[in-house]
Amino acid sequence: MHAFDVLGDPVRRRILELLAEGERSAGEIGAVVQGEFGISQPGVSQHLRVLRDNGFATVRAEGTRRLYAVDPAPLQEVDVWLEHFRGFWNQRLDALGTELARGRRERRARDGARGADQGTP
Template identity: 55%
Template structure:
């Protein structure tokens, strides 16, 4: 399983988000998972193992605790995949930007005031 597949699960994505802010113990991550997703500690451990085996996170033992940290290189495949899609979005965002500029110009340009036709004034 590569990094992109590993973060396909919402629990694992949340772990990556938390680890992006700094190291966390397995217990802290399991507590977050229990609060947010209602999963057990063993289930959280299985998610962490998937992330570790995919190379997305690394772990180390600190006394009785296992401490996890993000391995940014583990997400290189996912980043490359998203980068490949960037061309698709850039074209559409550029088109949206053009339309927004046109809309702003249209709002700023003075509207024509039409003079009444002389035949209409006589009425």
Template identity: 45%
Template sequence: MEYIKRVESVFEVIAEPNRRAILSLLVSSQQSVGEIERQLRMTQPAVSKHLRVLRQAGFVESTVDAQRRLYRLKPDPFQEVDAWLAPFRRFWSAHPLT
């Protein structure tokens, strides 16, 4: 039951479109709040709010580089999503779209 609650929580976090956009940016490289802000045309408070949620859920971590904080992805929650999707991939493979 705890696993199901954890997976539900992970999906709740990534259900928000702005958070998915931030995660997509971080796939290619670590980014600062300012870089995310500019690329997604979001306000700094909005970016910071979404990064806080992503950090608390374990999707991202940050490091300090001089006077800015750089955010990067952490693999654990993505591995949980991948594990949950595995049986569905087998189903899709067995039932290709026609």
């Protein structure tokens, strides 16, 4: 399965968000995902299996619990692929930064002029 096929599912993205905060048990993940998406425990297990089988998550046994953690390697591959497209939004973010700075300068100049007007008798 391609990385974007794995990440294209909102349930799997949510599970990865939870795992990004730290290792979690299957039960903890299930409780959150079942509450937010209304899917069954077997459905959550299937999503965990997809993440595990495609390298996005690792699992380790601790007694009867299964603890899941994010595996960053596939996400780094996605990041490398996205690098080709960063220029599209970096230019726009730079332009936005320029406009915000211009607006702040204009407000300071306007507020300074008002203050000078108000200070004159």
